[in-house]
Amino acid sequence: MLRMRKKRLILLFGLIALAAFLTWRFVRPMNIFLVSEAFERPVDSTRIPAGLKGLGAEECGECHRDEYEEWSTSIHSQAWTDPYYQVDFVFDGSQQICLNCHIPLDRQQEHKVLGFRDTEKWHPILAPNPDFDAKLQHEGVTCSGCHVRNGTVLGAYGHENKDHPVETMEDSNIICVQCHVVQGERWDTFYRMPPCGTVAEIRAGSGKHSGRSGNLTVADLGELGCVECHMPDVKRPLVEGGKRRFARRHTWRGGHDPEMVKEALTINLEEQARPQPGKRRFVLTLTNSGADHFVPTGTPDRHLTVELRLLDDQGEVLEEERHTLKRTIMWRPFIVDLWDNRLARKESRRYALEFDSARETNAVAVEAVVRYHLLDEARRKRIDYNNEEPIAYDVFRKQLPLSAINPG
Numbered sequence: 001m002l003r004m005r006k007k008r009l010i011l012l013f014g015l016i017a018l019a020a021f022l023t024w025r026f027v028r029p030m031n032i033f034l035v036s037e038a039f040e041r042p043v044d045s046t047r048i049p050a051g052l053k054g055l056g057a058e059e060c061g062e063c064h065r066d067e068y069e070e071w072s073t074s075i076h077s078q079a080w081t082d083p084y085y086q087v088d089f090v091f092d093g094s095q096q097i098c099l100n101c102h103i104p105l106d107r108q109q110e111h112k113v114l115g116f117r118d119t120e121k122w123h124p125i126l127a128p129n130p131d132f133d134a135k136l137q138h139e140g141v142t143c144s145g146c147h148v149r150n151g152t153v154l155g156a157y158g159h160e161n162k163d164h165p166v167e168t169m170e171d172s173n174i175i176c177v178q179c180h181v182v183q184g185e186r187w188d189t190f191y192r193m194p195p196c197g198t199v200a201e202i203r204a205g206s207g208k209h210s211g212r213s214g215n216l217t218v219a220d221l222g223e224l225g226c227v228e229c230h231m232p233d234v235k236r237p238l239v240e241g242g243k244r245r246f247a248r249r250h251t252w253r254g255g256h257d258p259e260m261v262k263e264a265l266t267i268n269l270e271e272q273a274r275p276q277p278g279k280r281r282f283v284l285t286l287t288n289s290g291a292d293h294f295v296p297t298g299t300p301d302r303h304l305t306v307e308l309r310l311l312d313d314q315g316e317v318l319e320e321e322r323h324t325l326k327r328t329i330m331w332r333p334f335i336v337d338l339w340d341n342r343l344a345r346k347e348s349r350r351y352a353l354e355f356d357s358a359r360e361t362n363a364v365a366v367e368a369v370v371r372y373h374l375l376d377e378a379r380r381k382r383i384d385y386n387n388e389e390p391i392a393y394d395v396f397r398k399q400l401p402l403s404a405i406n407p408g
């Protein structure tokens with residue numbers, strides 16, 4: 001009798017503890033990634049390379065005009081001012097850790113990081129930063145954020161020049177790795193891919209490495225190809241009147257650029273042989289032919305939608321099929337990567353619309369639309385982001401008139 005009661009009591013306490021734990025997990029959002037050495041602190045920019053007056057993009061741009069102009073059109077130059085980032089940053093509690101990738105130099109940050117209060121390094125000990133430079137902050141991922149380390153300029157060639165010292169990088173993809181992958185391995189976190197894991201996606205896709213990110217060697221870096229695809233090559237002088245050299249455009253196009261997204265995909269809409277008499281079948285094929293990582297990649301916000309519809313002569317929809325290509329993650333009480341139907345490298349996916357041609361006598365055309373979404377409407381509303389730029393756009397839109405291609 002007594003033992004029974006004791007057992008029940010233990011069970012009851014267990015349940016209460018579990019309920020408390022789960023409630024706490026629902027109320028307090030989990031950290032979605034681990035803070036790693038690569039970005040736990042801002043980049044030390046105390047030492048300005050000898051010969052240079054400052055670290056600002058305009059200063060570099062006085063000599064490197066082309067790089068400056070290209071960078072100014074890139075998302076890197078807006079990594080701080082970007083209105084979506086600004087709203088999300090505040091919504092997420094304005095955490096210092098965000099700054100280390102969006103404004104990576106210590107001079108760009110109002111506070112210095114002296115140390116950490118916790119072992120996971122989410123709670124830095126901060127002090128006012130006397131070197132804070134508000135103008136530099138607005139430059140987001142600025143030239144020096146990628147190029148200046150320990151008072152020298154990192155470059156791909158190591159050419160001696162009178163204007164500033166240069167140090168050669170063994171492989172320039174190393175720069176991208178600093179910010180374009182985070183790790184997420186923890187006991188209560190079940191990711192198939194690290195969050196925002198563009199680097200890990202390429203490693204997994206190359207078949208030479210097992211999934212997760214980890215320490216990269218120089219040989220691995222060369223395989224990533226970030227620079228080759230995102231900084232197209234060009235022959236030009238690096239400074240006015242300089243020698244023409246092999247150089248790279250500083251454009252970094254991605255999800256914000258419809259042309260770049262189109263480059264990733266091969267899309268084809270066609271009618272197939274009739275599956276049975278009276279039935280017609282149209283198939284849209286979507287292939288990731290242009291990116292070595294998933295499409296879409298980056299933050300789990302990004303997704304594609306596919307719509308296939310049957311239209312009458314007024315453009316009214318008679319039948320419709322809708323699909324989403326997205327990474328769906330459950331965030332609470334544990335993080336679980338539920339499903340991921342984005343397109344892996346070289347992967348093809350087919351979407352079909354089938355209908356009865358005898359029943360759909362008003363049908364005049366089949367339409368297919370593929371759209372890219374920077375984030376979804378529900379999230380936009382939840383964080384109260386009033387976008388001025390559209391959050392989604394077409395990458396493919398085509399109508400096939402029914403009569404012209406297959407009468408009857």
Ligand code: HEC
Nearest residue numbers: 057060061064067068071141142143146156172238247248
């Ligand atoms: C996101 C990181 C990043 C930022 C920001 C960046 N660069 Fe670069 N830059 C690179 C990489 C990577 C290379 C080397 C490309 C290669 O492998 O040839 C490079 C190369 C260069 C070169 C050598 C010639 C060339 O064009 O390839 C110059 C000069 C240069 N950058 C200047 C600048 C200036 C000026 C700015 C700011 C206006 C800037 N960079 C911003 C990453 C960056």
Ligand code: HEC
Nearest residue numbers: 059060063143147155156157158159161163166238239242
């Ligand atoms: C006063 C002019 C001047 C300024 C200012 C200047 N540079 Fe340069 N930079 C040069 C010259 C000259 C070269 C060598 C060009 C060549 O070899 O053709 C060079 C080369 C480079 C290279 C290529 C290095 C290599 O050989 O691999 C990079 C990267 C670079 N600069 C980045 C920067 C950045 C970032 C800034 C701002 C923090 C900057 N530069 C400011 C004049 C300047």
Ligand code: HEC
Nearest residue numbers: 075079082085101104175176179226230252253254255256
């Ligand atoms: C200091 C951190 C940092 C480094 C280093 C860095 N990036 Fe980025 N990158 C960012 C951030 C932050 C954004 C997102 C900015 C935003 O949208 O607010 C971004 C965005 C991008 C985008 C997406 C553009 C879009 O349209 O959304 C591409 C492509 C990209 N980076 C490529 C690269 C490549 C290639 C390298 C290496 C040469 C590199 N990045 C190095 C931080 C970095």
Ligand code: HEC
Nearest residue numbers: 180199225226229254255260261264291292295296297298
């Ligand atoms: C074979 C070419 C190729 C290689 C290699 C490649 N990319 Fe991309 N990347 C693309 C294309 C095409 C897109 C546009 C499609 C998209 O946004 O999904 C893209 C999109 C992106 C975006 C945009 C995501 C967003 O949130 O808007 C980022 C970030 C990015 N790449 C980073 C990288 C990094 C980092 C590497 C190296 C680890 C890399 N890419 C290697 C072709 C490539």
Ligand code: HEC
Nearest residue numbers: 039082084085088089092097098101179180182196298299
């Ligand atoms: C390890 C570096 C890193 C850290 C830390 C980081 N970001 Fe980013 N962030 C990126 C990169 C790289 C991109 C662009 C590529 C992509 O989509 O993954 C990005 C993109 C974004 C975007 C999408 C912007 C757009 O224009 O669509 C938002 C919003 C954002 N980050 C918010 C945050 C917030 C809030 C934090 C802090 C909780 C944070 N980031 C921390 C690297 C980082």
